[in-house]
Amino acid sequence: MSKVFGSGNTACAMAVKDADVDFVAAYPITPQTAVAEKIAAYIAQGIMDANYLPVESEHSAASAIAAASAVGARVFTATASQGLLYMHEILHYAAGGRLPLVMANVNRAVNMPWCLYADHQDAVSQRDTGWIQLFAASNQEIYDSILLAFKVAEEVQIPVMINYDGFLVSHSMMPFETLDENKIKEYLPPYDPSWRLHPQWGGTFGNVTFSEQYVPYRESLTRDVKRAGELIIRCAREFEELTGRWHGGYFDVYRPEDASFFLLSMGSMGKEMELAVDLLRQEGIPAAGLRLRVFCPFPKEELSALLPTGTNLLVFDRNLVYGSAAGVLLQESRAALYDRRDEIRIAGISVGLGGEDLPASLLADKAREMIQEVKK
Amino acid sequence: MDKKIVQPISRPVQGACGVTGTWRSQRPILDTSLCNGCLICWLYCPEAAISREDRDIDFTYCKGCGICAVECGKKAIRMVKEEIK
Incomplete structure (x- = not known):
């Protein structure tokens, strides 16, 4: 080594x-x-x-x-x-x-x-x-x-x-x-x-x-x-x-304890999201990070298992499904959690397209906006 | 590796598509008096139904495509309608 x-x-x-x-x-x-x-x-x-x-x-x-x-x-x-x-x-x-x-x-x-x-x-x-x-x-x-x-x-x-x-x-x-x-x-x-x-x-x-x-x-x-x-x-x-090296299973899960807002993303954004989660936690918002590692096959059951009843999923897509609300992760998540639509609220946005810089402060801002949306 | 994995590979076995002789609507007839034994027909036959030794045609596998008749330089092979017996 x-x-x-x-x-x-x-x-x-x-x-x-x-x-x-x-x-x-x-x-x-x-x-x-x-x-x-x-x-x-x-x-x-x-x-x-x-x-x-x-x-x-x-x-x-x-x-x-x-x-x-x-x-x-x-x-x-x-x-x-x-x-x-x-x-x-x-x-x-x-x-x-x-x-x-x-x-x-x-x-x-x-x-x-x-x-x-x-x-x-x-x-x-x-x-x-x-x-x-x-x-x-x-x-x-x-x-x-x-x-x-x-x-x-x-x-x-x-x-x-x-x-x-x-x-x-x-x-x-x-x-x-x-x-x-x-x-x-x-x-x-x-x-x-x-x-x-x-x-x-x-x-x-x-x-x-x-x-x-x-x-x-x-x-x-x-x-x-x-x-x-x-x-x-x-x-x-x-x-x-x-x-001794472990990067996570289907998801790299960050601070899931007592969380009610799970911030789902893929790639480097998922690492930056950990800092955004820290920012939100400092404000008393019970946020957690879910960095998806296995995109295909999309882990539907495993995603559902991570989300307790009454929690919220905030999806950050670095891609677009044209004409839809956001990207592929939002669609996959909604499909995975359809049976629990009365228990888990989902919001999603597309950010970081074309390398748009995504500092933790921006991700935290976007999360706050989505929290307002799911609270409606 | 898991042997149950379905893979798109195929191995040759005799008559995997059935006996091709059943497809025939016309049959080649060799006129041995015109044949000079050049073996062009043997070379071109896609079913390997022509014997290299005596140009005997195996009608179990000859599907009647007529390639041998077209390729024969001596016009020693003619195609005749297959009669149902």
């Missing part, structure tokens, strides 16, 4: 190096660029034994790692914003194909107008592709989540996307600890697929189906995405036993 002082992108690239990845294809895009550069440098310097394919686009990057995964390689790519949108078609391919791809998505606003800064619109737009999506809020959490992502993806054969906020996390320098090779081997054994495309195997992948075959594939994928939630928590617990 060594201690590193580096950026979120460095933590990501180091985790990929340490995870014994066989094949990487990536196309540079702000604010992900350093990930693609660092991994290429590790391989060029001979400190990482993998093949790196410099591709001409994100669509090709996703296609290449999907194909490499089908021949049995442990694979990785990283992207952001428009790059993720360009991969969209292949995201469906990979999830439907049950290929354990791992990708880092450095959350960035989508065009137009052109914008480079933190925003979750890119990731939430991929909600319905069948990918597991995790959100990390610190460089340590990125490093640990990449290792966890490979373990989860390979066990349940569903691709995993690790999200972290552009610049706010990707370019922030923080100390983080890596993991010794023997401990990584214990946690993440070499990838041993049950099948791989190979001339001697003689099988094919992704054949044409009629509805009677197609439906079982879709039903099994949605069932397995749902049950991947428990697997994520189990793998996080295993990681904690091995390293």
Whole structure:
């Protein structure tokens, strides 16, 4: 184990190096660029034994790692914003194909107008592709989540996307600890697929189906995405036993004692929210922070279990569902808590779009406004 | 890995789509007097229903597509309507 002082992108690239990845294809895009550069440098310097394919686009990057995964390689790519949108078609391919791809998505606003800064619109737009999506809020959490992502993806054969906020996390320098090779081997054994495309195997992948075959594939994928939630928590617990590091389960819960206002958010905003909770608590407002770590599968039951009867949920979305009150988290929360609509009041806003600065004082102001709304 | 995971992979087995000979609406007839044994028909047959040794056609799997008749340089194969017996 060594201690590193580096950026979120460095933590990501180091985790990929340490995870014994066989094949990487990536196309540079702000604010992900350093990930693609660092991994290429590790391989060029001979400190990482993998093949790196410099591709001409994100669509090709996703296609290449999907194909490499089908021949049995442990694979990785990283992207952001428009790059993720360009991969969209292949995201469906990979999830439907049950290929354990791992990708880092450095959350960035989508065009137009052109914008480079933190925003979750890119990731939430991929909600319905069948990918597991995790959100990390610190460089340590990125490093640990990449290792966890490979373990989860390979066990349940569903691709995993690790999200972290552009610049706010990707370019922030923080100390983080890596993991010794023997401990990584214990946690993440070499990838041993049950099948791989190979001339001697003689099988094919992704054949044409009629509805009677197609439906079982879709039903099994949605069932397995749902049950991947428990697997994520189990793998996080295993990681904690091995390293002592724990970033939260489905949620990173902050000061839930006697709380009546739960402030739900994702990514770096969830960490800043802890300071907002402190501000509100100083005023005697019983607030708590819920930083969602597992966006897909959305933990409906677990969210409900965190909220006692008579409490209020205040949702902070860093994305928009156009024409609705706020974003995807508000919609998911309302759906999750519909059966308890007489017990729990919900309010939501979209903030921080395009990297809008979100100091704790602003988040506390927004929370106070929403508290007035739910009290009506 | 969980073996219950449904994956879109397929392994070849003989007759996985049924016996393709049942699809046939016309059958190839080889005129051995015109055939020079170039094996173009054997090469092109998608069902591998033509024998390399004697150009004998296996009608259990010949689906009557007619590719062999089109490709034959000597026009030694003609397609005739399949009669239901």
